[in-house]
Amino acid sequence: MRLLRWFIGLLIIAAFLYGNFFIYDGIILYKLINVILFCALFVLFRVLFGPSPADRIVAVDILGILIVGLLAILGLVFDQSFFMDIGLIWALMSFIASLAFAKILEGRYLDD
Amino acid sequence: MTLQNRSRLFVFIFSFLVWLALTSVRDMEEVVAGLIVAALVTIVAGKFLITSEKSGHILRRIFSAIKYLIKFLWEMMKANFHVAFIVIHPYLPIKPGIVKIKTKLTKDSAITVLTNSITLTPGTLTVDLSPEKNEIYIHWIDVLSTDVEKNTKTIGGKFEKLLTEVFE
Amino acid sequence: MTREVIGMAFILVGIMFDFFGVLGLVRLPDVYNRLQAATKCVTFGSAGILLGVFIIQGFNNFGFKALLGIVFIFLTSPVAAHAIARAAHRSGIPLTKETVVDQYQEDNELKD
Numbered sequence: 001m002r003l004l005r006w007f008i009g010l011l012i013i014a015a016f017l018y019g020n021f022f023i024y025d026g027i028i029l030y031k032l033i034n035v036i037l038f039c040a041l042f043v044l045f046r047v048l049f050g051p052s053p054a055d056r057i058v059a060v061d062i063l064g065i066l067i068v069g070l071l072a073i074l075g076l077v078f079d080q081s082f083f084m085d086i087g088l089i090w091a092l093m094s095f096i097a098s099l100a101f102a103k104i105l106e107g108r109y110l111d112d
Numbered sequence: 113m114t115l116q117n118r119s120r121l122f123v124f125i126f127s128f129l130v131w132l133a134l135t136s137v138r139d140m141e142e143v144v145a146g147l148i149v150a151a152l153v154t155i156v157a158g159k160f161l162i163t164s165e166k167s168g169h170i171l172r173r174i175f176s177a178i179k180y181l182i183k184f185l186w187e188m189m190k191a192n193f194h195v196a197f198i199v200i201h202p203y204l205p206i207k208p209g210i211v212k213i214k215t216k217l218t219k220d221s222a223i224t225v226l227t228n229s230i231t232l233t234p235g236t237l238t239v240d241l242s243p244e245k246n247e248i249y250i251h252w253i254d255v256l257s258t259d260v261e262k263n264t265k266t267i268g269g270k271f272e273k274l275l276t277e278v279f280e
Numbered sequence: 281m282t283r284e285v286i287g288m289a290f291i292l293v294g295i296m297f298d299f300f301g302v303l304g305l306v307r308l309p310d311v312y313n314r315l316q317a318a319t320k321c322v323t324f325g326s327a328g329i330l331l332g333v334f335i336i337q338g339f340n341n342f343g344f345k346a347l348l349g350i351v352f353i354f355l356t357s358p359v360a361a362h363a364i365a366r367a368a369h370r371s372g373i374p375l376t377k378e379t380v381v382d383q384y385q386e387d388n389e390l391k392d
Contacts, residue, residue, distance in 0.1 A: 006202040028288070035295050039302040046305055046314075054311045054368035061360050062305060062318045066298060068349060069329040073291065076333055081342035084333075088345065091352055098360040102367040133344040192297055192324050195317045199304040208313055209381035210369075231358035232323065237316045238358075239365045239384060249384040251312045251365065258381050 029077045036070045057101045064094025120158035127153045176277040183274065184229055191234040198253070209255040210239060213248050213264040215272065222279035229271050236267055287336035294328025297321045310376035311368050319361040326353055 020034050043066065046059035068087040075083030103109075131146035198206060217223050227238040227248060235253040242249075250267060257263060301324075304317025330346040330353075337343040375382060 003202055032291065032295055036298065039299055042302045042306050052311060052368075052373050054364060054371070054373050055314065057364055058311060058315050058318060059305065061357075061364065062302070062322050065322050065326050065353060065357060066302075068353065069294065069298065069326040072330050072333045072346060072349070075342065076336065081340075081345060084342060084345035084349065088349055088352065091349065091356065095356040095360055099363050102360075102363040105364075106367040106370050130348070134341055134348070136341045188320075188324060191320050192300075195304060195321050196297070196300040199300050199307060199317060204307065204309070206308070206313060206378065208310075208376065208379050210312075210375075210379075210384045211381060212383045212387070227362065228355075228358040231361055232320060232354075235316070237312065237319070237365060238362050239312075239369060242387075249387075251316065253313060253316055255380050258383070 027077075029073055033070060033073055033077075036066060036073070040066055040070075053105060057098065057105065060101070061094060061098040064090060064098075067094075115162060116159045119160070119162035120154050123158045123161050124150050124154045173278055176274055180271070180274040180278060183270070184232075187229075187233040187270070191232060194234045206253050207255050208251065208253050209258075210249055210251050211255065211258060211263050212260055213250060213268050214246060214260060215248055215264075215268055216246075217272065217275060217279070218245075219279055222275050225279075226268065226271055226275055230267060283338070284336055287332040287334075290332030290335060291329050294325040294330075294332060296325070297328065298325035301325060309378070311373055312365060312375065315361050315365055319357055323353055323357045 016038055017035075020031055020038075024031065024034070040063060043059050043063045047056050047063075050056045050059060068091050071083045071087035071090070075081060075087075128146055128150040131149060132143075135142055135146070137143060137146075198204065215223065215226065217226060223241070223245060227241070230236050230248070230250060231238050237251040237253075239249045239251050241247070248268070250263075252267075256266070298321065301318050301321025304321065305314050308314045308317055327350050330349045334343045334346040334350075337346065369384060
């Protein structure tokens with residue numbers, strides 16, 4: 001049963017990679033951005049169906065780091081360095097947000 | 113020069129250099145703006161960078177820091193291949209648990225670097241530090257033993273010696 | 281030309297490890313294991329992407345921003361992971377059934 005589920009997952013990933021790299025017609029950087037967006041889809045699965053609140057916080061934290069990489073590649077596509085500014089600020093805000101969520105999860109609030 | 117003033121001078125020079133690197137400088141106004149911003153940063157947070165006198169030769173400490181960095185990057189590569197192997201495996205070969213190790217480091221900065229390195233190396237994640245700052249609780253994805261002394265040697269031992277040379 | 285090839289290789293490796301990290305976030309059984317896989321792999325992957333961007337761009341302000349992003353990610357993501365793990369344990373989110381030992385819980389019970 002477990003092996004069957006693993007195999008189905010492998011098939012889905014292989015189908016996505018085949019469609020992205022051999023059927024989709026675009027420059028290589030767009031294909032790489034598609035892979036990162038596929039990863040973000042997995043993270044969104046964890047945000048929506050995470051059994052506990054901590055799972056959702058982990059997913060949001062990871063999404064912040066993924067987006068930094070995506071913005072760097074997007075900056076390469078358009079050859080503009082301000083995308084990296086957005087990425088740096090995004091990483092900063094996501095870090096602070098993770099710390100704040102963790103503090104609230106622990107049961108402490110602003111005045112502690 | 114007192115310790116605080118040396119710390120402020122260092123912060124000022126460092127933040128000004130970062131400003132010059134981030135903005136491609138074209139004229140005088142940007143340099144002046146950078147000086148003002150660096151001064152503001154120095155006023156707000158200048159005295160927190162260097163807080164105690166370090167002993168030992170500066171060159172030897174830089175050499176140990178480079179050695180530590182190389183070791184850390186190598187361990188991190190190993191960690192990533194380890195995680196990739198576990199994730200691809202159909203049956204997820206894990207045996208998780210939370211274990212305790214002891215540390216001899218005393219400075220806050222040294223403990224911070226040690227815990228961050230433990231988080232990014234194979235199979236381990238720092239969970240908490242005891243209030244006396246001498247024990248670290250670690251979530252281990254593949255528990256080999258539950259003995260405190262033995263775990264101290266396997267998990268923390270490879271970084272602790274180098275970090276002692278760098279920070280103390 | 282060689283610089284671009286090396287940079288693209290770094291970006292490819294980075295995206296590969298991003299993908300493994302996100303796969304771990306979906307497949308592993310509880311919060312702590314997910315946090316392990318996701319933090320390690322996604323940090324390394326995004327750092328790889330940013331290093332590739334730095335190699336392609338060279339020493340202009342885009343490249344320096346990418347370098348600053350690497351330093352930033354390496355400093356912040358372990359701290360966020362540590363905060364989330366501690367908050368999850370203190371708020372009583374259980375470990376998975378396969379867990380063999382929990383010395384943190386034992387010590388906390390000893391103190392109370």
